[in-house]
Amino acid sequence: MHPPPEINPARYAPESQSRPAKQDVKKLPKIEEIKQTTIPSDLQASANSLNLSDLIDVALRNNPNTQHSWASAKASAAEWAISRGEYYPKIDADLTGNGGKLPQTLLGGKTYFDSNLNLNYLLLDFGGRSARVESAKQALIAANWNHNQVIQDVLRNVPQAYYFLLGNKALVKANEMSLTDAKVSLRSAEERKKAGVATIADVLQARATEQQIYFNLTGAEGAVEISRGNLANAVGWPANINFDVASEIDKIPVKTMQADIDTLIDKVLKDRPDLNAAAAIVREKEAELKNARALPFPKFVGTGNMTWNIDINRRSGGNSGVYGGVGVQIPLFDGFVMHNSARKAKSELEAALATLKIQEDNIISEVWAAHYNFTTSVKQLDAAKALLASAEESFQVSLGRYKAGVADIVELMNTQNQLAGARSELINSRMNVYMNYAELVHAIGSGFSTEVPGETSRPIVESDIEFREIKDLWKNNLPVNLTFSDGTPYPHQGIVNFINNVIDPVTSTINLRATVPNPEKKLLSGMYANVQLMLSEAPNTMVIPEKAIQEEQEGSVVFVVNKKI
Structure with missing residues (x-):
């Protein structure tokens, strides 16, 4: 039986500088439980011909980097929630019981129970509490951007x-x-x-x-x-x-x-997630400096207490008491900790601003x-x-x-x-x-859009078409069908929701925009596909070769064969 580490801590370190440490591999986390290491079942049939949209979809759900950043963001959200706990009073209770030969004059009995309910609430700290909450909030925003x-x-x-x-x-x-x-x-x-x-x-x-x-x-x-x-x-x-x-x-x-x-750079300075994360860190450091500067000020705290006790031996009713009050905590001297905390927070803010400029x-x-x-x-x-x-x-x-x-x-x-x-x-x-x-x-920054299409998103599809029969373009709910570059048809139909009113004089085309359902997250920002529009439909119509159409002054004519010819 090995001695505990507090008796012989050196036993739990490597034996010498030239020997590796002995590790208990059984205690390592099971990686297969953390991330998926197999091809999803819905892609098994096409595992030897995966396209880019399949791979991106799996990566967004399976990549350990996204798992790590997501978990970090959730941890920051929890930290923000913890900081907001200062806005609420803190209530705790304690229950004690004693028995034995106790002086009657002191406690009035041999066995008794005592209970207390305590309340503490920070009333005022001159902005320190709100600064701590704001710091945690900005840390969450930075984690989300990251x-x-x-x-x-x-x-x-x-x-x-x-x-x-x-x-x-x-x-x-x-x-x-x-x-x-x-x-x-x-x-x-x-x-x-x-x-x-x-x-x-x-x-x-x-x-x-x-x-x-x-x-x-x-x-x-x-x-x-x-x-x-x-x-x-x-x-x-x-x-x-x-x-x-x-x-x-x-x-x-x-x-x-x-x-x-220049236009691209202007857009980037608004959309880049890492730049927005750096800006959030600057605001976080500003809040920390505000909190550090509030430390020397007094804190006003509200307190309350409710007490109840009972003597078992005398079988008498319990005694109770209630009181409340307001206390003031005034920091007098702490070895220059508060002063140096403000210095540290100011320097960290200056470093964050420099990091933002570098970024x-x-x-x-x-x-x-x-x-x-x-x-x-x-x-x-x-x-x-x-x-x-x-x-x-x-x-x-x-x-x-x-x-x-x-x-x-x-x-x-x-x-x-x-x-x-x-x-x-x-x-x-x-x-x-x-x-x-x-x-x-x-x-x-995500191909002119910071949104990653999800299950309920409806991606915007833009296309230029030749300017023909423009009257058909303004029909309500004009359907749109997509085909990927490899010839695979997209299973969901979209609807045109925007038609430009300017015709390109060089290409004689007009720009359209449509929204398309994306339940399987197959459409991603920056992708390209062939767009097909159903401009009009003429059922039960005779189809003739284009060569049979003759152009006359009166318009297009077609010669037909009847009994007289």
């Missing part, structure tokens, strides 16, 4: 990890295509050697290029598994969970931000960099497409020239390597567009 920021981090980290995985899978396909090109070049070199118009050096160089591409392919395949593990970690799953994502989408689901950089400068810098990284990546994507088209044509020309004997193996290998590099550049450029877009949305 929770929102964690959600924004998840909404950035999951898409970036998702697109990074898609990019690495695309690099595998690109390397496979380059490997096919390398085999064609190697076959051409071997055929020319058999014909006696090439040397073994051509074959060896082509074979070395083939092996280099195979080496790159192996690395790309490993990167796919690593990025899949990183995506699982971003969602809140262990890296070894068995899942996969849907095939890469061809269409870039982003568009260039129309707002200029604001960092956010402006972050938005500036994210904006130009995104716009640059969009331009680079166009350049990468042109580069790939040029490299493909150059390789085909060089391959034909080599087969005809008018180009050497060096020229062929150079164009082949250029083509492989162009494929990788296009994939990386597309991936950078996605990732920089996610970073820009994060820097702005």
